Amino acid sequence: MSPPSLPSPKVIHVDTRGAVILSEESPETRDSRGIYFPNHIEPVSHIAVDVGGSLAKVVYFTRSPESPSIAATHGSSSPSDISTPRSLSPSNSQHNGSQHNGSQHNGSPTPSSSMKRSGALTPLVLEPHHSHAGNGISALDDGFLRDSLIRRSIQHFPGGSLNFERFETDNIQDCVDFIQSLIQRSAEVNNVPIAEMRRGVKIMATGGGAHRFYELFKDTLQVEVQREDEMECLIEGLKFITLIPDEVYYFSDELIHSVSNPNTSCHTCASPKPTLPSISADGALERPSPDPPKFGVTFESNPTPQLPCLLVNIGSGVSIIKVDEDGTFERVSGTSLGGGTLWGLLSLLTPATSFDEMLAFSDKGDNATVDMLVGDIYGQDYSRLGLKSTMIASSFGKVFRKGGNKKSFSPEDISRSLLYAVSNNIGQIAYMNAEKYNLDRIYFGGCFIRGHAATITTLSYAIRFWSKGTKRALFLRHEGFLGAIGAWIRNIDATEEH
Amino acid sequence: MSPPSLPSPKVIHVDTRGAVILSEESPETRDSRGIYFPNHIEPVSHIAVDVGGSLAKVVYFTRSPESPSIAATHGSSSPSDISTPRSLSPSNSQHNGSQHNGSQHNGSPTPSSSMKRSGALTPLVLEPHHSHAGNGISALDDGFLRDSLIRRSIQHFPGGSLNFERFETDNIQDCVDFIQSLIQRSAEVNNVPIAEMRRGVKIMATGGGAHRFYELFKDTLQVEVQREDEMECLIEGLKFITLIPDEVYYFSDELIHSVSNPNTSCHTCASPKPTLPSISADGALERPSPDPPKFGVTFESNPTPQLPCLLVNIGSGVSIIKVDEDGTFERVSGTSLGGGTLWGLLSLLTPATSFDEMLAFSDKGDNATVDMLVGDIYGQDYSRLGLKSTMIASSFGKVFRKGGNKKSFSPEDISRSLLYAVSNNIGQIAYMNAEKYNLDRIYFGGCFIRGHAATITTLSYAIRFWSKGTKRALFLRHEGFLGAIGAWIRNIDATEEH
Numbered sequence: 001m002s003p004p005s006l007p008s009p010k011v012i013h014v015d016t017r018g019a020v021i022l023s024e025e026s027p028e029t030r031d032s033r034g035i036y037f038p039n040h041i042e043p044v045s046h047i048a049v050d051v052g053g054s055l056a057k058v059v060y061f062t063r064s065p066e067s068p069s070i071a072a073t074h075g076s077s078s079p080s081d082i083s084t085p086r087s088l089s090p091s092n093s094q095h096n097g098s099q100h101n102g103s104q105h106n107g108s109p110t111p112s113s114s115m116k117r118s119g120a121l122t123p124l125v126l127e128p129h130h131s132h133a134g135n136g137i138s139a140l141d142d143g144f145l146r147d148s149l150i151r152r153s154i155q156h157f158p159g160g161s162l163n164f165e166r167f168e169t170d171n172i173q174d175c176v177d178f179i180q181s182l183i184q185r186s187a188e189v190n191n192v193p194i195a196e197m198r199r200g201v202k203i204m205a206t207g208g209g210a211h212r213f214y215e216l217f218k219d220t221l222q223v224e225v226q227r228e229d230e231m232e233c234l235i236e237g238l239k240f241i242t243l244i245p246d247e248v249y250y251f252s253d254e255l256i257h258s259v260s261n262p263n264t265s266c267h268t269c270a271s272p273k274p275t276l277p278s279i280s281a282d283g284a285l286e287r288p289s290p291d292p293p294k295f296g297v298t299f300e301s302n303p304t305p306q307l308p309c310l311l312v313n314i315g316s317g318v319s320i321i322k323v324d325e326d327g328t329f330e331r332v333s334g335t336s337l338g339g340g341t342l343w344g345l346l347s348l349l350t351p352a353t354s355f356d357e358m359l360a361f362s363d364k365g366d367n368a369t370v371d372m373l374v375g376d377i378y379g380q381d382y383s384r385l386g387l388k389s390t391m392i393a394s395s396f397g398k399v400f401r402k403g404g405n406k407k408s409f410s411p412e413d414i415s416r417s418l419l420y421a422v423s424n425n426i427g428q429i430a431y432m433n434a435e436k437y438n439l440d441r442i443y444f445g446g447c448f449i450r451g452h453a454a455t456i457t458t459l460s461y462a463i464r465f466w467s468k469g470t471k472r473a474l475f476l477r478h479e480g481f482l483g484a485i486g487a488w489i490r491n492i493d494a495t496e497e498h
Numbered sequence: 499m500s501p502p503s504l505p506s507p508k509v510i511h512v513d514t515r516g517a518v519i520l521s522e523e524s525p526e527t528r529d530s531r532g533i534y535f536p537n538h539i540e541p542v543s544h545i546a547v548d549v550g551g552s553l554a555k556v557v558y559f560t561r562s563p564e565s566p567s568i569a570a571t572h573g574s575s576s577p578s579d580i581s582t583p584r585s586l587s588p589s590n591s592q593h594n595g596s597q598h599n600g601s602q603h604n605g606s607p608t609p610s611s612s613m614k615r616s617g618a619l620t621p622l623v624l625e626p627h628h629s630h631a632g633n634g635i636s637a638l639d640d641g642f643l644r645d646s647l648i649r650r651s652i653q654h655f656p657g658g659s660l661n662f663e664r665f666e667t668d669n670i671q672d673c674v675d676f677i678q679s680l681i682q683r684s685a686e687v688n689n690v691p692i693a694e695m696r697r698g699v700k701i702m703a704t705g706g707g708a709h710r711f712y713e714l715f716k717d718t719l720q721v722e723v724q725r726e727d728e729m730e731c732l733i734e735g736l737k738f739i740t741l742i743p744d745e746v747y748y749f750s751d752e753l754i755h756s757v758s759n760p761n762t763s764c765h766t767c768a769s770p771k772p773t774l775p776s777i778s779a780d781g782a783l784e785r786p787s788p789d790p791p792k793f794g795v796t797f798e799s800n801p802t803p804q805l806p807c808l809l810v811n812i813g814s815g816v817s818i819i820k821v822d823e824d825g826t827f828e829r830v831s832g833t834s835l836g837g838g839t840l841w842g843l844l845s846l847l848t849p850a851t852s853f854d855e856m857l858a859f860s861d862k863g864d865n866a867t868v869d870m871l872v873g874d875i876y877g878q879d880y881s882r883l884g885l886k887s888t889m890i891a892s893s894f895g896k897v898f899r900k901g902g903n904k905k906s907f908s909p910e911d912i913s914r915s916l917l918y919a920v921s922n923n924i925g926q927i928a929y930m931n932a933e934k935y936n937l938d939r940i941y942f943g944g945c946f947i948r949g950h951a952a953t954i955t956t957l958s959y960a961i962r963f964w965s966k967g968t969k970r971a972l973f974l975r976h977e978g979f980l981g982a983i984g985a986w987i988r989n990i991d992a993t994e995e996h
Contacts, residue, residue, distance in 0.1 A: 054898070208872075212877040338892050372551050379710040385729070394814035
């Protein structure tokens, strides 16, 4: 069967008080879905940027005066959203390194009537007493959300969207230019002088690049730049985002099995029959696409409090952070074998020029031509140790034997092998830390996964395997933006009213 | 400073009751040192072979009538040892894949007068009441060794040597032919018909290939082939070999530091100042070579009981086995990122055609050109998390940025980066398992390490780092032969007297 397709909208309008993903767009930019907050009112503007080793992630808020239902119906045609320009770098939207257009609708900028209402790019604070029609998530009345987000405010705007963009850190100027144009456009649309606009804008910067590029941001944009600790932002972002209905998802055992074993329909397989933990959201399997796969992805539609948990943030490298029930956290581990490693290896070993191309290669590959399996060494299972003949004993272990001739191996097989190697390894180290700290929930964040089924399956299976089914791998639709979201969120308390 | 040189003899004659390494030969075949047992008497002959994913390791015994002191003086010129033929495969002695000649002395086979004494390739059993002049190791009177090894026997032969050979599993026929010629030669030298010789020889076969190649061995050699469980043999081999004086070694903190930081003499460095555990053998730093390096390797000259411990066997893949105080063991973990992975990757990414060439490349490389360091991301230390700017954040993380042009990167830098990546990863996973099972001693076995200083340093440092100095990485001179030695040892009890 073909890999399951995850919903990949360009903008998602989500009523955090309802439980509905209101609109879905084209599948191009699965990571850059907007989030709609109908009641979020905050008078101070800020843009958040998280500059990592390879990618710079931007989060910014645009207001929408329309109610969620209208926005949902119209989807991309809502005139109220600021249309962001296409990638400033001359590359197509498939290119991994280019910006993803978070809220592009018609392909051209359209000044919004609503933007005339106020000059600011204004996030709005949630008003707890507003009860929007929706699925009524009781969790959202829970004190936790209120404590994180709510600020009483004089001004009430009907809502807006969080938008997401990505840039290559190597082309940081593109990121700066983009933010520059955002500020510029906002000033134009609202007929305020740029100097006044700048006084109202604050850049929340996190990630390593917040330090490296502090001067660049400050001097070029001429706005206040506030540096925020990366780990703090990651955790804030995680705490926040996991409350959004249908943000968190995971693969069921059946889905893991069918993706891992596309050629078999047999259910007696290598994976242990795990006991499903009680955190599964519901029993229904989603069928998000017109051509439904055999099994869909399971979304946490009614998010419950998610702490304590382990966060495994997979970027260029990997950070592993334990988060206690009260929200305190500690970076307990990590590994240098991350997204950057896979990216780097495959860029030399295959013709792929983007990470998405590499993932596409891996989908078509057969790792057994390059990996040494248990069966290759033993001729059979090593049953005494519970090692099945199909398990990988040595990643890339067959390559040297064939005399090191690169042409002997297809880029597809190489890609699959190394994707498995990196993912399995991360899963194993993640599991060991979850076990050490007695945590059952393991969230995977970072730009590495990008909803790729084989990666998700591999991580899910690794956690299942090592934990004998007692722990669960959980994934996030906005996985790459945790830090940026956290930076954005963290300063709602700190903002002043205009 | 140049990397420390480990003693790399061709044959070591070791009196297990003394504490002296009696002779050292050329540095060519560091792995294949013979071990001399003056009192080992056993009437039944057997040869042991451990066939792994990539390499087949052979252990066999040859007798020497001379006393240890004479053998020590003469070293290679001892006529009593059976000279084994040079590699049967047409390759030089540097080639990783070829056989290493465990007991070659003069380069040509010399029938031994002592071999006429008895027809058998006979290992000898240790007689506890023999007290040879030597360093008097009290540990060897310890019941543990007796329980493992001692068998009363009518026949007393003055001694002999354990010899070691390696072959590529892909060329298993070479291994079979070698054993064939061993048996043949023994028959000729002792004037016994081959059929009679064969009746007295038993092949102890372990590793995955014991199953795969059982028929091949049995039918070609026409001797009894007994299959032994790989894990059992590994552990038996470990328990045995760690009792041999100067078999176990480790790098001191100073040595780790100086190898890791060849350009600095400063002692305030990234590595934490660990507390040395009480298992360090002695304070003296060995100076084994005529040109002593700044710091030498520390050998456990007076081995104490080594259990409980963790054994990390690094072959094509990695097995992690915990061994309890009473010798019972369990394979608790492993990783598919092993020697085969590094070997395979470097065979495609560099011009190297052997593993030793790859290691040589790595010695000259600078990983900072291909690895993304903490400093590259943050522009400085990430001190809040204790991450120094020189630490590796993403292995190979710089490669993609440079557009994936292979020519941008030297094979030396690539080799060093990937050696670090694989070794650091193994060290981390090993540490986590040692911590989980509360074990302070971590032995590294398998053919991956082969006394390579950078590898040993990386593994040692990883253990030090993660354990904050409470655990120690220990290495074995006969690291690759644990399984074969264990197979050989295991059947001393089972042998019958001739």
